[in-house]
Amino acid sequence: ILSYPRHPVLKKRDDFEDVLEERRRSSDLRYALRCYTPTLYKGLVPCKVSVLKSIVLQSDHLQCVIKQVSSESGDSTECVAEEASLILDEMAHRMQLSTVRFFVFTLSKAFKRLFRSVCVNEEGIQRLQQAVQEHPVVLLPSHRSYMDFLMMSYLLYMFDLPLPVIAAGMDFMSMKFIGEMLRMSGAFFIRRSFGGDKLYWAVFSEYVKTMLRKGYAPIEFFLEGTRSRTCKSLTPKTGLLNIVMEPFFKGELFDVSLVPVSISYERVLEESLYARELLGVPKPKESTSGLLKARRVLSEDYGSMHVYFGHPVSVRSLAEGKIKRSQYNLLPRYIPQKPSVDTHEFLNDAAFRLVRIQEENMVLKPWVLIATLLLQNPDGMDLSSLTEQTDWLRHLALAFGAFLDWPDHEACSEVISCSLALHRRLLSVSAGHVQLSVTDAPQVETTPEEAVFQRAVVVLSCASYRNQILHVFLRPALLAVAMQSANSSRKDDIYNCFNFLRNMFSNEFILCPGDSVQDFEEACYLLMKRGVLQVLEHEIVMSASGQSTLAFLCSVLDPFLQGYQVVCRYLCEETNENLTEKEFIPAVRSFCFVSLSSDLQKNALAALLRLKAVRKVKV
Amino acid sequence: MASNSSSSAQQRLRIIAGHLQKRPEEENASVAAQECKAEAPRSEPSSATPVPRRRQEIMKWNGWGYSDSRFLFNKKGQAEFTGKRYRLSGLILPSLKDWFEGTFGANLQHRSPATPSLNLSAVAPPHLNQPFVEDLKAAGLSVSHDPEDRVFRAHGHCLHEVFALREGRIGRVPDVVVWPSCHNDVEKIVELACKHNVCLIPYGGGTSVSSALECPREETRSIVSLDTSQMNRILWIDEKNLTAHVEAGIIGQDLERQLNERGYCTGHEPDSMEFSSLGGWVATRASGMKKNIYGNIEDLVCLPSLNTQTHTGLGHAHTLEMFPPHQSCSVGVLLEVIQGTCDLMCSQVVHIKMVTPRGVIEKSCLGPRMSTGPDIHHFILGSEGTLGVVTEVTLKIRPIPEYQKYGSVVFPNFQQGVACLREVARQRCAPASIRLMDNEQFQFGHALKPQVSSIFTSFLDGLKKFYITKFKGFDPHHLCVATLLFEGDRGKVLQHEKQVYDIAAKFGGLAAGEDNGQRGYMLTFVIAYLRDLGMDYYVIGESFETSVPWDRVLDLCRNVKERIVRECKERGVQFPPLSTCRVTQTYDAGACVYFYFAFNYRGLSDPVHIYEQVEHAAREEILANGGSLSHHHGVGKLRKEWMKESVSGVGLGMLKSVKEYVDPQNIFGNGNLL
DSSP states (O other): OOSOOSSGGGOOOOOOEESHHHHHHSOHHHHHTSOOOOOOOTTOOOOOHHHHHHHHHHOHHHHHHHHHHHHHHOOOHHHHHHHHHHHHHHHOOOOOHHHHHHHHHHHHHHHHHHOSEEEEOHHHHHHHHHHHHHSOEEEEEOOSSTHHHHHHHHHHHHTTOOOOEEEEEGGGGGSTTHHHHHHHTTEEEEOSOOTTOHHHHHHHHHHHHHHHHTTOSOEEOOTTSSOOTTSSOOOOOOHHHHHHHHHHHTTSSSOOEEEEEEEEESSOTTHHHHHHHHTTOOOOOOOHHHHHHGGGGGGSOOOEEEEEEOOOEEHHHHHTTTOOGGGGTTSOTTSOOOOOHHHHHHHHHHHHHHHHHHHHTOOBOHHHHHHHHHHHOTTOEEHHHHHHHHHHHHHHHHHTTOOBOOOSSSOHHHHHHHHHHHTGGGEEEETTEEEEOOSSSOSOOOOHHHHHHHHHHHHHHHHHHHHHHHHHHHHHHHHHHHHHHHOSOBHHHHHHHHHHHHHHGGGTSOOOTTOHHHHHHHHHHHHHHTTSEEEOSSBEEEOGGGHHHHHHHHHHHHHHHHHHHHHHHHHHHTOOSOOOHHHHHHHHHHHOOSSOOHHHHHHHHHHHHHTTSSOOOOO | OOOOTTSOHHHHHHHHHHHHHHSOOOOOOOOOOSOOOOSSOOOOOOSSOOOOSSGGGTBOSSSSSBTTOOEEEOTTSOEEEOSSSSTTTTOEETTHHHHHHHHHOOOTTOOOOOOSSOOGGGSOOOOOOHHHHHHHHHTTOEEEOOHHHHHHTSOOSOHHHHHHHHTTOOOOOOSEEEEOOSHHHHHHHHHHHHHHTOEEEEESSOOBSSSTTSOOTTOOSOEEEEEGGGOOOEEEEETTTTEEEEETTOBHHHHHHHHHHTTEEOSOOOTTTTTOBHHHHHHHTOSTTOOOTTOSHHHHHHSTTOSSSOOOOSOBOOOSSSOOOOOOOOTTHHHHHHHTOOOSHHHHEEEEEEEETTEEEOOSOOOSOOOSSSOTHHHHTTOTTSSOEEEEEEEEOEEOOSEEEEEEEEESSHHHHHHHHHHHHHTTOOOSEEEEEOHHHHHHHHHTOOOOOOHHHHHHHHHHHHIIIIISOOOTTTOEEEEEEEEEOHHHHHHHHHHHHHHHHHTTOEEOHHHHHHHHHHHHHHHHHHHHHHHHTTEEEEEEEEEEEGGGHHHHHHHHHHHHHHHHHHTTOSSOOEEEEEEEEEOSSEEEEEEEEEEEOTTOSOHHHHHHHHHHHHHHHHHHTTOOSOSSSOOTTTTGGGHHHHHHHHHHHHHHHHHHHHOTTOSSOOOOOO
16 A cells, blocks of 8 residues: 555556635625534544543553552552543644634634645545545544644534644644644643653643544544655654554454545745744744734735545555564553564654555645746746746656646746745846845845845745655655766666665655665656666666756755765864754854755754764764 | 253154154175174164265265255245255245345346256276285275265365366376275275285265365376275264274264263264264364363253254365364354363364374374373374375264254444353353354355244234344344353253353343254354255355454454455456354354355356355455454364464474374375365
């Protein structure tokens, strides 16, 4: 199920429908109050929120951990149990239909102002309706914006699907009132880090598992763990994935359906906020007053939004032949067990594949292509050549299997001017020349540093759009760079080089561990099909006509190669013996004030650590 | 009301005698020219008719049980059970047709009849080892290479075996059948087999459901089926120590009947007891062999037309020499638990004598327990005919119990039922038998209700149904039923009954009468006959079992049932299968679970293969959910592939080295287990 098609281009995708259309025609209030009768899981054991809590607190698993913790810490079990109960109170959602209805009403209003359309694949919804009845469901949306989970719940309500409970970061809880509102619409809050806290982990995992086992509601969480500030998918986390899979591993559930959901925005609400964050301006703390101040966003046009519900992935079929469930036979199931090495590998692999599915089903707008080209031409482009190249790129992207939402009946120039208009804040267009720039910066005296910063914000914002299409070009681009640097046309040499690059960038991009050969073959296949390469038995030869494609592909990766080079140079030249991790990012930034995002720097450091080029010394 | 079985033994004897007269008289097998020297005084010659050498004269050659007993749909489309042997015999079962058509999507117009008779030309000529056969004859042993005899001993009761027979397909069959009539005969046969290097496959009742009796395809030597049925005497009964010394070929019903005549019983009531043999029980670690202190003659008294008291479900254990005892939950099982004894064959048996190629293995005394290293009985129990032939067994016996009472409890759902059984096991107060059927099986049992004779009864039934579903709010699609059997002395039974019903009430259980209980047990013995009926109408099925810790019972049942449904769907089975289970035995630490699985195979080109794939998947699912490879059916050849996983590589190596020492030439080459 998860192995991706050998010929990605042939992938068939569902059609979309705009769900806001109906909203623009009828009363939102009546809609919010309409009769909501969700499709239910066949094995549902109905239970109230309060009963749920007591089931969790009484569970053998939690009781066992409470005893363990009590004997380790010396506190009485009552005391530890009390603590567990407080943790649960802090965590648990208190879903209420009335609050949900309130949200439905306000979000209807908000979405209509923000978006031109919200497009959903209804076939995906129908599959979900089916899946929800059969087995407990886990929803795995991509995470680019705070809008994501609001939109998810909104859509599920709209299609009479059971409302999900959502794992949310604790930061929301600090938003008075709003935090509670979210809680009442199904969010439950987990601390960002609780590494060694056994009790916390036990409460948390038992809470999630209990809801899953009872079929209480679909569980929703973000594989990537947090919003991606770069619009590139983040390396997935496996902790929660393990929790939702364990009831299957231990036989408590026949199966669990994982539903990857890809949410893409034509314009991300947090666009410039992210860029600033990447440049080291701290993220504003979530607060209700902050939210009110952000009302400004309501007055802008964010284009359209696409939500694609992927095919449900059965954990059972995913684990077939990979997980020996009988490994759980010899220990009572309530005793917590660290995942075995095999299990861990499986989780990691599954997580990567799920994120790949999210990526592949992410809708790309024409602007993504334009942003890619503009970034490669920092001095700007003539509108005519931009149009021409965008069209060329569009065909290349489609040939590589991109899920492009390109209006069918409009002329290319029309489509481009529309996109440019929507993103005018990042551009300057004059006399048929298009260039990235800061248009809203008042002509006040700015220091050169400020000017650079402003420019960096624009470049990073723009890069976040280019990043959305990277997964399409990534494999061929790695091959292109490998061919360039291998200095040989022998397949083996090229593969080694490809493998090295792939390895180096595996913190930067979603590259399934162990898929090196497949990725290489896929890249060869795609480029061969485009007539860029000829792949012979032992050699790979570039065709005469392939030059421009290869050059383009190389420049796709160029910013990353350069970024990594900067990091390496810094480490070689500047660093003294005891650089702390905290100082690293500001230090690199001041070392070379090119538009280096902290995300890239972190990834580069992680890669170097992983490749053992750099050593971490505990002080 | 409870059938009071304490009425005099004479009444029982009359009944037994009555049944016996109905049986076809067996030719007097006087062939054993050589006098067997029994070491012990022989017990009185029994009035029972032993299993004939030519079993096909009274039993089906291509189906379950006696030739005169079968289900059929009569001209009116009503189901009836023929013959006179069973309580159900001659009765009409009005609801079976609707259940059958509704559950399987079967249709009485669509028949898939069996080949009526064995086509002798399909049987390959015997590959005889002439010197061996001549030596056997010289030793005065009874030998046959008649094709019917050979075909009869070439199979157990696995679906694929019976299906092939019905289609007239005959695979490799034994080349010779030999009937020893005592221990010494067996010693002689084994010695000659070693001398001439032939393959011996012990055969007892032939009820194996693990492919244990199949002749290995790769076997190139002459294959000799060693039929123990003529070794069927009780050699002595020791009333001081309450033990009986019995030849291992005796089948369950004969053993029980003969002991009953003396006022005793063995205390186990395997459901396949009708056909399975003592040696087979030993060789498969049969659980039906549980000791039942009360014995099962009571069934005779309370089910007056029931000739045998047990029956088997579809398949049963099997193995090698004999028949499997099946499920059994027999009465008694639980009592054993109460007494804190372990309940398998090992606790039943005091002494075993087995002939191996290395010689005879046995212990030197009849002490009740020994600390002399690992118990050598454990090499024999469950050896599935790979090491030798069990010839004589000393069993514990008990006086026949005085009183017997059936019962049943309805639970709102299966979860509650399992919780109740668990509590009963925790309190160690399980009745002689307690079984919990899931909803599908409850409905199945209902479909076997005979025609009601009086309006009053049917009115009462209606009232009961109304009370449970409407007044108590039980959902007829979720409720499930536990059937109970209490035995012992009257006062204690009544007290015990109250205790169990009190526990059941805590789990929402409602007492549902004796009748339902009794019908539940009936299902067990007719199920194998019912499979033959299904096969007449494109429905194939089988049962299989496992044992599992208490906390996993529910999960295992749900997952296995669902896996079956899903696998069938994926393999193109057109109609949803019957996938049902019951908890049949309770232990301190877990339970035995039994699954029935059947489906309509119209439209499938290779139904047996699909059946096997689904069963394979179901077994994988069982193992993944913490269930065992087998609770009592054994491994045979069917489940061999999982042996290593089940007992570890070292464990398997230990078993192999025993085999290597005991039988280096692989004389006992049935290929089971290892």
